[in-house]
Amino acid sequence: MRRAGATVVMAMRSLLSAGGRSALTSLGILIGIAAVVVVTALGTGARQNVADQIQSLGQNLIFVFYQPVAKSGARGVRGGGGGLSDRDARAIAREAPAVEESSVYSDVRTQVVSEVGNARVQIVGADVNYFRVRGFRVAQGREFTESEQQTKAKVALIGQTAIDKLFPGLDPVGRYLRIGKHPYRVIGTLQPKGQSPFEDQDDRIIMPIGSWRARVAPTRGDRVQLVLVTAKSAHQIPAATRQIDAILRQRRGFVEGEEPDFRIRTQDEFQRSQDAIFGILTALLIGVATISLFVGGVGVMNIMLVSVTERTREIGIRMAIGARPADIQLQFLVEAVTITLFGGVMGTALAVGVIELLKAQLGWSMALSPSAVGVALVTSLVVGVTFGFWPARRAATLDPIEALRHE
Amino acid sequence: MAELIRLRDVSKDYASGPEIVRALRNVDLDVGAGELVAVVGASGSGKSTLMNILGCLDRPTSGSYHLAEVDVTRRAADERALVRNRMIGFVFQGFNLLARTTALDNVELPLVYRGVGRSERKRRAARALEAVGLSDRVLHTPAQLSGGQQQRVAIARALVTSPPLLLADEPTGNLDTKTSYDVLAVLQSLAREHGITVLIVTHEPEIAACTERIITVRDGRIERDERVDSPRDARQLALELGAS
Incomplete structure (x- = not known):
């Protein structure tokens, strides 16, 4: 546990020492998460808005049209x-x-x-x-x-x-x-x-x-x-x-x-058809946002692979003085997760700002649910583990002799 | 004297394309505790392979390796990491310190992987730096230190876990003569005063002359294994150079 804690500290330090790169890498995740949160809030808000509108028609209402x-x-x-x-x-x-x-x-x-x-x-x-x-x-x-x-x-x-x-x-x-x-x-x-x-x-x-x-x-x-x-x-x-x-x-x-020659529609049916439209729309937008999150994740993986190559010698040194493969893997995984989690937190913050701005300036009805924030943060964590795993694995399976010889 | 290192009939093969290269051939070697040994040989002689096996960085193809009477011949990667951490200190030609990391943080790194707590790490790292005469450079990064100072930080890092064996691969290769003797003096005192077994790979006869025993490796075999009757005192040599 102690060495895990110290490994996390070392991961943070090495991220900070390459601060600009770490921040830029997390930008992809930041944008992806912000997009997901904003779109979700937009969908939730619009749905709520239409539900209110439909409710405003009256109660238990049934419409009969001539057709x-x-x-x-x-x-x-x-x-x-x-x-x-x-x-x-x-x-x-x-x-x-x-x-x-x-x-x-x-x-x-x-x-x-x-x-x-x-x-x-x-x-x-x-x-x-x-x-x-x-x-x-x-x-x-x-x-x-x-x-x-x-x-x-x-x-x-x-x-x-x-x-x-x-x-x-x-x-x-x-x-x-x-x-x-x-x-x-x-x-x-x-x-x-x-x-x-x-x-x-x-x-x-x-x-x-x-x-x-x-x-x-x-x-x-x-x-x-x-x-x-x-x-x-x-x-x-x-x-x-x-x-x-x-x-x-x-x-x-x-x-x-x-x-x-008549049609009967209930308020419920209006509600359901509106819900279906918003459901499709929200799913579509979340799909687009998810693609941007995926692209961000690939960016993280890319940078982590570059980082493993650049730091091959460092990995060799750490192995020579007693780091187990698991220690190396943990360090690189923590670095990847920290980048994506940082992106997730900043992305959520950005999304909150954008939502407030849209509400205030354009009067859009948007609802940011705590569960959306939770999902965003968990997602950024999962993205970090997913896209950080392979680079970390590569670092951990390096041969210490080869790694030490690496220029 | 108890043997710290015991190699029996150790061979190491490498696949080089379709051919198999035999880098070590049936090597037997015993090194006692507190011995100061030079390993010499041309490049390609197999001395690097020998040091990698002794350092538990590599495993022999056949034969056995006992370190402090424990069979470490065929251990998994995790266990070899543990052996390296507990039993062996490494000093390299290129120092191999972590850049942008203070001397103190570099030295405490092996203790991190041993799971030692933070304050204890700091204390022991500071003591190891003091032992190599760098108490006043604790918070310097490698870039702010001279070559000799960097190598002494590396020695402090190798010693901080109090290992019985220290492996030094061309430790003076990047240093000038005076600094080389300074570093060598530290290694001599470790063997003499602290009973640590020190193996130095070198190609410089002057360095080898400061050790007690010279092992010459050639074509994957130990060609010669000779005692040095009167090892030269590195501290003395350094002082003489400093005076001239």
């Missing part, structure tokens, strides 16, 4: 002649036991004029359930009422981004905005909800679906673009999905196994 069947033939006869409707939404809420509530949604992006400006904003038509289903809260004023929905009243609620565009610095409640030739009274503002995976959720104006269909985007009957459903709980989502599917198939005349 016309691509095949020619029976279209128009079945499927109620087109999109989903208010009645579909009501039927789901009524008949599916696992469903808590349903809501309808249609949108269009169009020009809106206020007393002080105009801008293109997402105009959403929805029913009274929409606010609960999607988790929108009123900041000031109030939601529209059931009777306003039935009478197609010209009232609207407005999100923060839309306020910034149309009523900068003003209190919009009670003011009017104009869409096409119709004025609407702003009856409430929405609490900011932030980015969803699809859009800025605050860049919108919400009005009763009847008003939307009558004036903003004239629509036949009670058609809607989207039916939003909430399940009673997270683990009832699969049951709710099955029930919705059955109800809509029956209403729209599709038998079991036939491809229907």
Whole structure:
């Protein structure tokens, strides 16, 4: 143990005496480790960010889209002649036991004029359930009422981004905005909800679906673009999905196994598909970073081999005065591991700096996990042992007589 | 007198391409404790091979080697390292000190491989340097020392483990005459006063004349093995040279 300790000290000394070379050699590892840590943090951060965004859509949410069947033939006869409707939404809420509530949604992006400006904003038509289903809260004023929905009243609620565009610095409640030739009274503002995976959720104006269909985007009957459903709980989502599917198939005349004209997606599925994308992306980037780590490791091996050749005589001297092959091997292995570990520590430090910089300057969401740091350090250790082994072995198996004769 | 070295019928073959070169042929040799011996011979005579075998750096092809009554003929690399560390000190023509390493650190190196603790190492290394008259050069690196001083550091390194055998391969080859006698005087005193067996490989008759016994190697055999009736005193010779 003592001689091992002393051997480590000697390894450190010989590294320090060739300080410039040791530092340069560890640079390869430093960059590799920094790349791995930064990329991991980026992946973790992005994944977390998207998870938050998906969560911000609402809770236990199920989306039902209208998606016309691509095949020619029976279209128009079945499927109620087109999109989903208010009645579909009501039927789901009524008949599916696992469903808590349903809501309808249609949108269009169009020009809106206020007393002080105009801008293109997402105009959403929805029913009274929409606010609960999607988790929108009123900041000031109030939601529209059931009777306003039935009478197609010209009232609207407005999100923060839309306020910034149309009523900068003003209190919009009670003011009017104009869409096409119709004025609407702003009856409430929405609490900011932030980015969803699809859009800025605050860049919108919400009005009763009847008003939307009558004036903003004239629509036949009670058609809607989207039916939003909430399940009673997270683990009832699969049951709710099955029930919705059955109800809509029956209403729209599709038998079991036939491809229907609607699609059901859950929040979970969004989450999973996003996770899969980020998983692939992260794996790809880590692959690239690993290659740079490998190149760094080869660099360490190269320098260690040069070092063994240069110090052949020193190795011979050490052997002559009683160093065992294992002592020589340990010394060179410690030198290699010290180089890579130094690179690992500095690389991690660099990565922390880069992460903080990107967060502060570019507002990227990155999350550095302690386990990533641990993995980075263990990796640099493993790289040192792996790429240091062969040179160390070569040093240890030198013939002392040959080594002493070496010039 | 107890024999420190006993070689019996030792031969050493080397493969040189398709041929086998016999570097040593059936050598018998006994050296007692405290003897000061010169090994002389032309290059290619086999004296280097003989010294490598005596130093446990190499193994004989046949025959046996007993060092201090222990059979060390065919030991594995680890055990030979142990024998070298415990029993043998080496002094080389080119000094072979570690560069950019202080005299003290050079001298304590064999103790590191013996597993001696740090403070004990420092103490014994300092004492060995004192014994060769270099107490005031402890923290100098080889580059800051003269040739004679470097060779004395090398001797201190060879002695620090108190080995019974010291092998010196052309120890004065890189030194001027006066310094050569200085170094030789140290080796003489080791044999006479400390009972250490010292073998010196040399090709200089003046150096050999300072030893008690001259072994001449030729064509892989010991050709002559003669006593020196009145070895010359190296210290005296050095003083004379210093005076002139």
